[in-house]
Amino acid sequence: MQFSELAKTNKLRASRTPIVEIVDLRSGNQTLHLDRIPENDPLRFEIEIALNDGVSRRVSVGTENYFLRVHAPKRRIVVVGAVHITQHLAPMASATGSEVLVIDPREAFASAARFPGATIYSLWPEEAFAAIQLDRSTAVIAVTHDPKIDDPAIVAALSHGCFYVGALGSRKTHAARLDRFQSYGFSREQLLSIRAPIGLDIGARSPAEIAVSILAEVIAFQAGRVGRELI
Known part of the structure; x- marks a missing residue:
């Protein structure tokens, strides 16, 4: 060359x-x-x-x-919400070779001490995404359970074609989320692509187990294996 x-x-x-x-x-x-x-x-x-x-x-x-x-760009995992699940998810994702970014406007939660090795943005998602290049090699995971924080992150992820968009919450919570999103102009296909309840159904209960299920789903999504039976 x-x-x-x-x-x-x-x-x-x-x-x-x-x-x-x-x-x-x-x-x-x-x-x-x-x-x-x-x-x-x-x-x-x-x-x-x-x-x-x-x-x-x-x-x-x-x-x-x-x-x-x-x-291909390195897989980037953007986690919105510096919560207990994220404390387990961030180091596991890093161990797979992913670039990990954590966003949360609550500075007491989003600290380097709680997330060593991750890039921290103590900002609202709209502010953080102005500095982060979202693309189809990026996964966006929203886990705050607060629509004021999660919704803008999901909107940005859908708008930029991120390969994985997941959000914490029950089916009832997600149904209400979809009702809110109807007015944003997204197609039915885009809305159905949001993974909620988030993560593979492995019976996860603890924050660590939920983190495992989320990371497994992200990897499966990028590999094109979502929907296949677990063996």
Whole structure:
């Protein structure tokens, strides 16, 4: 890859732009594709799969062979609510290689002492999201149980196409949430994508167990395995 292309790749990766580097295995030529792929591109389908999976692969189109090298943004987990569940969730998520951000305007809760290793925003979600780049490699988890804090976070996550949007609360609480969201202009599909009650149904009861169920669901969602039976 030429230096100019390498510099472009590094700049795009720094901005969390998904990239597929296409290597023609016959000629050695390399080209970059972002997440917008021309309709007439013969590799369109394979590029879309690579971008969605985040997995590099060798592919063939006709008699031509290519290697698709994927540069996917690191998974980012944004937790809105510096509560007990988050104290368990944050270190577990970090252990999986995720970047963890914790948002809560209550400074007594959102402290580095309670969340070592996480990036802390002692701000309201609207203020924090002005500084955070939400994208489809980001999961947003709302666990304060306070609509004044949770609702703006969910709205922002839906608006930016985050791959996972989850919210703590019972089915009754979520039904009331959906009633509020009807006026925001989201499609039925977007509203149904909110995971609530949050987490995989593993019978979790304690804050630590709920954190496990949430993280498992986030991982399953990004891997495209939601809806499959647990084995």
